[in-house]
Amino acid sequence: MEQPPKRAKISLTGIRKALRLYEYAKPYRFQFAVGLLMLLLSSGASLAFPALLGNLVDAGHKGQLLQQLDKIGLMLAAVLILQSLFSYLRIRIFVSVTEKTLAVLRQATYSHLIRLPMKFFAERRVGELNSRISSDISQLQDMFTTTLAEFLRQVIIITGGIALLAVTSWKLTLFMLAIVPVICVLAVVFGRFIRRFSKEVQAQVAESNTIVEETLQGIFNVKAFANEFFEIGRYRTKTNEAAATGIKAGAYQGAFVSFLILGLFGAMTAVIWKGAMLMAAGDIEVGQLFSFILYSGFIGGSISGLAEIYTRIQRALGASENLLEIHDEPIEDIHPLPPAQRIPAIAGDIRFDGVSFQYPSRKDIAVLENVGFHIAPGWQVALVGPSGAGKSTVVSLLLRFYDPVSGRILIDGKEANSYDLSVLRNQMAVVPQDVFLFGGTIRENIAYGNPLAGEEEIIHAARQANAWEFIQHFPEGLNTVVGERGIQLSGGQRQRIAIARAVLKDPRILILDEATSALDSESERLVQDALDKLMQGRTSVVIAHRLSTVRRADMILVLDKGHVVEAGTHEELMGKEEGLYKGLSELQFTV
Numbered sequence: 004m005e006q007p008p009k010r011a012k013i014s015l016t017g018i019r020k021a022l023r024l025y026e027y028a029k030p031y032r033f034q035f036a037v038g039l040l041m042l043l044l045s046s047g048a049s050l051a052f053p054a055l056l057g058n059l060v061d062a063g064h065k066g067q068l069l070q071q072l073d074k075i076g077l078m079l080a081a082v083l084i085l086q087s088l089f090s091y092l093r094i095r096i097f098v099s100v101t102e103k104t105l106a107v108l109r110q111a112t113y114s115h116l117i118r119l120p121m122k123f124f125a126e127r128r129v130g131e132l133n134s135r136i137s138s139d140i141s142q143l144q145d146m147f148t149t150t151l152a153e154f155l156r157q158v159i160i161i162t163g164g165i166a167l168l169a170v171t172s173w174k175l176t177l178f179m180l181a182i183v184p185v186i187c188v189l190a191v192v193f194g195r196f197i198r199r200f201s202k203e204v205q206a207q208v209a210e211s212n213t214i215v216e217e218t219l220q221g222i223f224n225v226k227a228f229a230n231e232f233f234e235i236g237r238y239r240t241k242t243n244e245a246a247a248t249g250i251k252a253g254a255y256q257g258a259f260v261s262f263l264i265l266g267l268f269g270a271m272t273a274v275i276w277k278g279a280m281l282m283a284a285g286d287i288e289v290g291q292l293f294s295f296i297l298y299s300g301f302i303g304g305s306i307s308g309l310a311e312i313y314t315r316i317q318r319a320l321g322a323s324e325n326l327l328e329i330h331d332e333p334i335e336d337i338h339p340l341p342p343a344q345r346i347p348a349i350a351g352d353i354r355f356d357g358v359s360f361q362y363p364s365r366k367d368i369a370v371l372e373n374v375g376f377h378i379a380p381g382w383q384v385a386l387v388g389p390s391g392a393g394k395s396t397v398v399s400l401l402l403r404f405y406d407p408v409s410g411r412i413l414i415d416g417k418e419a420n421s422y423d424l425s426v427l428r429n430q431m432a433v434v435p436q437d438v439f440l441f442g443g444t445i446r447e448n449i450a451y452g453n454p455l456a457g458e459e460e461i462i463h464a465a466r467q468a469n470a471w472e473f474i475q476h477f478p479e480g481l482n483t484v485v486g487e488r489g490i491q492l493s494g495g496q497r498q499r500i501a502i503a504r505a506v507l508k509d510p511r512i513l514i515l516d517e518a519t520s521a522l523d524s525e526s527e528r529l530v531q532d533a534l535d536k537l538m539q540g541r542t543s544v545v546i547a548h549r550l551s552t553v554r555r556a557d558m559i560l561v562l563d564k565g566h567v568v569e570a571g572t573h574e575e576l577m578g579k580e581e582g583l584y585k586g587l588s589e590l591q592f593t594v
């Protein structure tokens with residue numbers, strides 16, 4: 004479910020922090036200043052409007068010459084035209100500044116986000132992060148395009164309006180100020196109270212919808228457990244609750260409308276009544292009363308509007324805090340590699356030396372303890388062991404997604420963290436268990452291994468990966484779109500695309516996470532054959548789930564509960580009576 008937007012208290016430090024985001028708007032500050040000027044002018048023009056209308060009424064009332072009436076009429080027309088022109092320019096300028104600023108902010112946020120270390124992503128849910136960022140940025144968009152302008156406009160209207168009123172009649176102004184703002188504030192508070200109810204109804208309806216969604220998605224389980232009536236009951240309770248809250252909210256809503264009629268119309272009547280008294284006493288003119296009422300309406304509207312703006316500013320501050328939190332996270336030391344730096348920089352010798360590790364999110368659980376092994380360049384090494392033994396963690400450390408808590412990882416005899424991270428990762432390729440294909444074409448998916456590769460190289464890689472044959476069979480060949488709106492590839496085909504990607508990358512160290520789900524034997528043969536070709540002449544580390552594929556490995560590392568418990572070739576390990584490997588392999592072949 005979407006989270007409600009975060010609201011931050013409006014405080015000086017909060018505002019000062021949020022102003023850091025202003026950096027992104029800095030290049031457009033002159034444009035912004037012009038926008039502000041337009042705002043001032045359009046607000047000023049709107050203040051002139053009631054005064055002129057009042058003059059018009061006065062002139063008419065006093066039976067003044069048509070000439071005089073025409074003059075005021077023309078001035079009004081000019082004010083109207085200017086106001087609409089200023090507003091048009093103000094909106095255009097603000098929107099243009101906002102769009103440019105937000106584009107830069109979006110780019111900066113994304114480019115920071117994608118360079119954050121794995122640790123950051125392991126601790127957060129990606130979907131949440133995604134919706135968080137997009138909603139935070141749209142809050143800021145609101146802030147820059149409308150909220151700020153509205154806020155300034157309303158402040159100008161309230162202060163300017165009151166000043167103008169006081170000049171006309173301070174007696175009536177005091178009377179009006181004693182009533183109108185109070186009613187407006189009450190209306191806002193009451194309105195918020197009611198909104199809380201409607202939010203509650205929405206939440207309850209959403210909960211009942213979740214029941215529908217979950218049970219329909221999991222209809223197999225509902226039916227298999229014969230829980231239809233249990234679910235009907237659950238749904239009935241939730242919908243009845245929502246209805247009860249809705250009915251209660253309705254009662255308050257009715258009261259709110261009555262209050263508005265009584266309060267606002269009452270206030271208006273009171274001001275006009277007082278104004279009429281003053282007029283009778285000869286204190287003010289009819290036109291002045293007319294413009295007085297218009298100004299009071301403007302002021303009342305602006306006071307109510309400020310409450311909404313206050314909430315929007317809180318949200319914008321909350322959104323800035325969220326974004327700044329991401330911007331403040333330290334990023335990985337990575338950078339784009341020029342083609343010259345893509346050439347092999349290592350031979351592929353890997354040594355783990357007393358490596359211990361815990362995940363930063365769960366520091367109490369030792370995932371690897373004193374793990375040591377040596378892999379010579381060109382070796383094929385299999386990592387085996389029960390689920391949760393730490394196989395994937397070894398690979399994550401090798402990729403330097405995390406650093407060991409103690410011990411050292413050496414690549415070609417040099418500490419892994421003494422290498423440039425981008426250069427090191429560029430020497431490695433991963434063929435994962437669940438191959439992730441992007442929604443683009445097959446060509447784009449293969450070229451992910453080396454975005455600079457040309458057509459020839461891509462085809463060569465596809466051939467090496469035994470993928471060319473099936474790709475050729477698609478009418479659009481390499482340009483076939485995969486994923487959601489394109490062709491769905493089979494598990495074996497996806498794996499071969501991933502292998503082609505790795506071929507194209509031409510790494511010194513290859514990491515394979517063997518698929519757990521079995522492919523059919525033909526597909527399995529093609530994948531295995533492609534992998535064999537890929538592994539030639541490189542150091543490869545295979546997380547092996549099916550022991551039948553590790554027989555030919557130069558070394559098998561058996562992990563259990565974070566320790567390397569056995570190491571050796573298949574024959575050596577099979578020779579160990581009571582050994583874990585022997586046990587596992589016997590278990591697998593008998594099932």
Ligand SMILES: Nc1ncnc2c1ncn2[C@@H]1O[C@H](COP(=O)(O)OP(=O)(O)OP(=O)(O)O)[C@@H](O)[C@H]1O
Pocket residue numbers: 125362364365370388389390391392393394395396397
């Ligand atoms: N990001 C993480 N944060 C915290 N703990 C984790 C994280 N990833 C894995 N672990 C824990 O580390 C231990 C080792 O996990 P790992 O994934 O390395 O095992 P594995 O041998 O690859 O298992 P499998 O064969 O099931 O994939 C497990 O207990 C797991 O719960």
